[in-house]
Amino acid sequence: MTTPEPTNVPVKIRTVVTERAPSDISGLENETIDAALPGRTGSRVEIRDLSAFYGSHLAVTGVNLIVEPTEVTALIGPSGCGKSTVLRCVNGMHLNTPTGRVQGQVLIDDINILGKGVDPVLVRRNVGMVFQRPNPFPTMSIYDNVVAGLRLGRRGRRTSEYDDIVEVSLTRAGLWPEVKDRLKAAGSSLSGGQQQRLCIARALAVEPRVLLMDEPCSALDPISTLVIEDLIAELKASYTIIIVTHNMQQAARVSDTTAFLTVPGLGQAGALVEIGPTSRIFSNPNEKATEDYITGKVG
Amino acid sequence: MTDTIVAAPITRRQQIVQAPIRHRGRRRVVDATMTGILAAVMIACVAVLLWVLGYVASIGLQFLGPEFLTQTPPGNPADAGGGFVNGIIGSVEIVGIATAIAVPLGMSAAVLIVEYGGRLARWVSFLTDVLVGVPTIVTGAFVYAIWVTQFGFSGLAGAVALALVMLPLVIRSTAEMLRLVPAELREASLALGVTKARTITSIVLPTARTGVITGVMLAVARAMGETAPLLLTALGNDLFTEVNPTHRMSTLSLQIFGSAITGYKAAQARAWAGALTLIAIVLIATIVARLASRRTFTSGR
Numbered sequence: 001m002t003t004p005e006p007t008n009v010p011v012k013i014r015t016v017v018t019e020r021a022p023s024d025i026s027g028l029e030n031e032t033i034d035a036a037l038p039g040r041t042g043s044r045v046e047i048r049d050l051s052a053f054y055g056s057h058l059a060v061t062g063v064n065l066i067v068e069p070t071e072v073t074a075l076i077g078p079s080g081c082g083k084s085t086v087l088r089c090v091n092g093m094h095l096n097t098p099t100g101r102v103q104g105q106v107l108i109d110d111i112n113i114l115g116k117g118v119d120p121v122l123v124r125r126n127v128g129m130v131f132q133r134p135n136p137f138p139t140m141s142i143y144d145n146v147v148a149g150l151r152l153g154r155r156g157r158r159t160s161e162y163d164d165i166v167e168v169s170l171t172r173a174g175l176w177p178e179v180k181d182r183l184k185a186a187g188s189s190l191s192g193g194q195q196q197r198l199c200i201a202r203a204l205a206v207e208p209r210v211l212l213m214d215e216p217c218s219a220l221d222p223i224s225t226l227v228i229e230d231l232i233a234e235l236k237a238s239y240t241i242i243i244v245t246h247n248m249q250q251a252a253r254v255s256d257t258t259a260f261l262t263v264p265g266l267g268q269a270g271a272l273v274e275i276g277p278t279s280r281i282f283s284n285p286n287e288k289a290t291e292d293y294i295t296g297k298v299g
Numbered sequence: 300m301t302d303t304i305v306a307a308p309i310t311r312r313q314q315i316v317q318a319p320i321r322h323r324g325r326r327r328v329v330d331a332t333m334t335g336i337l338a339a340v341m342i343a344c345v346a347v348l349l350w351v352l353g354y355v356a357s358i359g360l361q362f363l364g365p366e367f368l369t370q371t372p373p374g375n376p377a378d379a380g381g382g383f384v385n386g387i388i389g390s391v392e393i394v395g396i397a398t399a400i401a402v403p404l405g406m407s408a409a410v411l412i413v414e415y416g417g418r419l420a421r422w423v424s425f426l427t428d429v430l431v432g433v434p435t436i437v438t439g440a441f442v443y444a445i446w447v448t449q450f451g452f453s454g455l456a457g458a459v460a461l462a463l464v465m466l467p468l469v470i471r472s473t474a475e476m477l478r479l480v481p482a483e484l485r486e487a488s489l490a491l492g493v494t495k496a497r498t499i500t501s502i503v504l505p506t507a508r509t510g511v512i513t514g515v516m517l518a519v520a521r522a523m524g525e526t527a528p529l530l531l532t533a534l535g536n537d538l539f540t541e542v543n544p545t546h547r548m549s550t551l552s553l554q555i556f557g558s559a560i561t562g563y564k565a566a567q568a569r570a571w572a573g574a575l576t577l578i579a580i581v582l583i584a585t586i587v588a589r590l591a592s593r594r595t596f597t598s599g600r
Contacts (some may be wrong), residue, residue: 007379091490093486093489093490096489098416120489121492121493121494122492123492124375124489124490124491124492125491125492126492127490128490128491129486129487129490131483131486131487131490133483135481135483135486135487137484137487137488137502137506137508138484138506139502139505139508148488148491148493149491149492149493150496152488152491152493152498152501152502153491153492153493153497154493154497155492199487202487202491203490203491206491223453236361
């Protein structure tokens with residue numbers, strides 16, 4: 001409890017944005033683009049004593065976890081344990097729900113994004129999110145979906161750069177070969193797995209430091225799931241990734257660290273039970289509750 | 300020794316398997332009956348609509364010609380000939396102004412109600428429900444009292460009265476359409492670091508566009524046919540073609556009403572032709588709006 005009070009400096013977040021030069025898109029001519037961006041890492045995310053409420057109902061409490069840059073952290077746990085709520089606190093989206101309230105801190109590179117005076121718009125420019133169900137903008141083409149964040153967010157990119165950004169983002173999301181000849185087609189004309197990768201490309205186009213994934217594969221078939229899991233493995237070099245998943249095999253496959261949350265009973269508050277390296281959590285958990293869950297005894 | 304055939308007892312499993320088959324005949328009958336009833340109801344609805352359209356068209360077409368669309372009514376209503384050009388211009392102009400007032404206001408109110416909520420939004424929503432129940436003659440009387448008594452009869456006063464009639468319709472239909480936009484799209488946009496205002500203007504409203512335009516066209520059609528509020532505001536003017544909305548103006552609805560109650564055959568003929576013209580204008584406007592609202596993708600550039 002002696003940690004210094006983090007300063008709320010939204011301006012600092014803004015400078016992070018401008019620091020990133022368009023050099024990210026250099027080397028385009030080489031056809032193959034690594035999903036990773038050389039010399040670029042994600043942000044460190046630290047959650048301190050987080051409690052989230054819906055109105056007066058305490059949904060999840062006492063969450064403490066640290067996500068190091070270039071790591072994938074999986075949040076697992078039974079339905080209703082608050083793992084999605086925790087995820088939605090990391091980009092302030094929880095505060096966007098009508099009765100959403102929080103206590104505690106979420107530090108991104110030592111800036112408390114839940115503090116007063118922090119502009120959620122600036123936070124979300126650095127913390128991207130991929131949702132459970134693919135949600136491309138139905139009125140927009142594939143191309144426009146990818147640049148939507150830049151165009152609507154007034155991110156100061158010249159439209160002449162958009163073509164390159166679209167190609168890089170779609171390539172990173174592993175979708176470019178499938179759609180490069182029909183960028184003007186409706187985003188909703190793609191298959192479910194393609195739509196989800198389009199949504200990932202859309203999130204990557206604004207170049208966040210942190211990528212939140214809320215059960216990104218739960219609406220997808222096994223092959224699309226595999227494609228996205230491979231993608232996560234490549235993206236983690238450049239982005240801090242936090243993924244919520246119901247699929248424990250998926251957590252074991254993609255994550256470096258696993259956090260297990262549970263909820264004692266209906267209507268009660270969820271809580272973090274255990275966090276540790278994925279290999280240990282799945283082979284030798286400290287807590288009985290974790291072991292019961294991952295071996296399928298409960299949940 | 301004769302073989303006795305003993306019926307095997309029917310097992311529970313057989314009962315379950317056979318159960319749907321036993322009712323198959325009855326379900327077929329119910330299915331056919333219901334399909335028949337629904338088809339009959341549908342035919343009845345369409346038939347009434349076609350009857351109205353056909354009846355108006357059959358009489359109206361006898362008197363509808365180039366003359367009708369280019370001339371004002373004759374000085375003596377008993378005379379044949381003449382037309383409703385002043386009413387056509389008046390209707391389009393007054394409803395156009397009313398739409399220009401009601402649509403931006405109505406859409407803003409709907410955005411407030413659905414996207415922002417809060418105490419003010421609840422009040423706006425409640426007042427909308429009240430306003431939709433106000434008889435249009437009362438709306439006309441209200442505009443008469445606060446506007447016409449000060450500035451006299453005018454097309455503009457009529458447009459304000461019609462805007463008041465259209466406003467709750469636009470708010471309600473737009474709000475319904477905004478509620479249909481999935482919350483996930485709003486979240487997707489916000490998660491990209493897009494402001495709420497920009498999310499509404501660039502994601503939510505375009506997604507709801509088709510439904511919003513349909514609602515607006517219903518309000519326009521309603522306003523086109525309104526007569527009562529215009530009697531007390533625009534008043535009517537059959538002497539010449541008036542295009543200045545600050546003066547008293549005629550509209551098709553006023554002319555249909557005025558001509559139909561005269562008792563002269565020639566005037567009633569013009570009323571029928573006017574009715575047909577009114578239907579045609581609404582139909583054309585609806586078709587144009589439908590074509591314009593076809594989903595097109597903004598180009599990559």
